[in-house]
Amino acid sequence: MRFKVASRFHAPRARSPQWGGSRRWAARLVAVAVVGGGSLLAMAGPAAATFTTNTTNCSGSATIVGTGSDAGKTVSVNANDAKVTMLRQGKVNWEGSVPTPTHDNQGNVVIHLGLVSVTAKTWGPSKNASNKVSKAGVATIPSALKLVPPGTYHMTGYNSSDEGTCAGSMDLRFTGSILSTPVGIVAVIGTLLGAIGVVFAGIAKALP
Amino acid sequence: MRRRGRPVLGAISGLILGGFLTIDLQIMNIWSLSTVSEIVLPLVGLAIGLALGLTGVVPRPRRSDGDAQAARD
Numbered sequence: 291m292r293f294k295v296a297s298r299f300h301a302p303r304a305r306s307p308q309w310g311g312s313r314r315w316a317a318r319l320v321a322v323a324v325v326g327g328g329s330l331l332a333m334a335g336p337a338a339a340t341f342t343t344n345t346t347n348c349s350g351s352a353t354i355v356g357t358g359s360d361a362g363k364t365v366s367v368n369a370n371d372a373k374v375t376m377l378r379q380g381k382v383n384w385e386g387s388v389p390t391p392t393h394d395n396q397g398n399v400v401i402h403l404g405l406v407s408v409t410a411k412t413w414g415p416s417k418n419a420s421n422k423v424s425k426a427g428v429a430t431i432p433s434a435l436k437l438v439p440p441g442t443y444h445m446t447g448y449n450s451s452d453e454g455t456c457a458g459s460m461d462l463r464f465t466g467s468i469l470s471t472p473v474g475i476v477a478v479i480g481t482l483l484g485a486i487g488v489v490f491a492g493i494a495k496a497l498p
Numbered sequence: 499m500r501r502r503g504r505p506v507l508g509a510i511s512g513l514i515l516g517g518f519l520t521i522d523l524q525i526m527n528i529w530s531l532s533t534v535s536e537i538v539l540p541l542v543g544l545a546i547g548l549a550l551g552l553t554g555v556v557p558r559p560r561r562s563d564g565d566a567q568a569a570r571d
Contacts, residue, residue: 404520404536441524441531468525477525480518484543487511491504492550493558 340372345454350386354431357381373442373461378435387424390453393417397449401462410445418451439473440466502554505547512547516540 349369356363358379367374369386396414400407441464448457468474516539523529523539550556 404531405533439521439525440527442527444530463527468522473521474525477518477521480514481522484511484513484515484518488508488515488543488547488550489556491506491508491511491547492554492556493504494502494554494556495504496558 340370340460341456341458343448343455343457346388346390346392346449346451346456348386348388348449348456350384352382352384354380354382359436369458371460373463375463375465376435377431378438378464379433380431382429382431383426384429385424385426388456389423391418391421391423392449392451392453393419395449395451397447397456399445399447402444402446414449435464437471437473438464439471439477440464440468503551503556505551508547508549508551509544510547512543512545512550513540514543515547516543519543 351369352367354365354367354377356365356377356379360377360379363377363380365375365377394414395416395418396412398412399410401410443462443464444459445462446457446459448455450456468478517536520529520531520535520539523535524531529535
């Protein structure tokens with residue numbers, strides 16, 4: 291089965307029961323991943339290394355077209371990819387599909403930040419009464435992504451339905467200087483202050 | 499054990515150092531943010547800061563002769 295989530299990214303308007311199948315869900319995942327912080331493409335393909343489960347043979351992909359500071363850049367993402375270099379500004383053209391319609395779909399996309407996990411998107415349950423097997427759309431990358439410090443972030447997502455489950459994970463990489471975001475600047479200053487404090491604490495007190 | 503340095507300051511500073519260092523390493527793609535990295539580095543920093551504070555092994559900065567004279571005056 292194929293799952294195409296071609297993502298252009300926008301989070302799937304996804305909750306419509308008419309999404310159709312896993313592909314759509316896959317697409318949603320991709321879109322959400324990109325949109326939601328980079329998001330996830332976690333959908334499925336049996337042979338996909340990043341799919342942890344794909345009993346519905348979902349597939350998906352997305353093309354991110356940069357705008358603003360990322361104008362001129364284009365990133366293609368497939369649900370099978372293990373890692374993607376994200377843009378901070380742009381439009382996401384996503385697409386997802388499944389070989390056969392799936393019903394009562396629901397799922398989410400979660401970004402893991404160490405001890406903290408942020409849910410970027412949830413959807414469903416969606417009946418998909420029209421038996422659609424694919425879905426596509428366009429999403430805009432949230433402006434908050436401009437503030438995300440450079441680094442690699444792990445994302446997971448899944449879509450479950452009556453017919454099966456499609457789940458996977460992906461690493462989202464944001465490039466840039468450590469001083470390119472407020473968080474990075476604070477981290478550097480905090481590190482320096484901490485180091486100074488440790489050294490100062492280690493200096494023996496003067497004897498009376 | 500005799501306290502020679504500033505163990506409380508060392509422990510707190512080490513904790514802060516380890517916490518921010520975790521973020522630095524994540525940003526520089528050296529060590530991905532994870533539950534382990536978020537716990538290990540701050541604890542290591544705390545231990546180092548506490549140890550330095552208890553032992554006071556960091557040499558005191560020397561005063562110049564002029565400063566020493568001024569202090570005596």
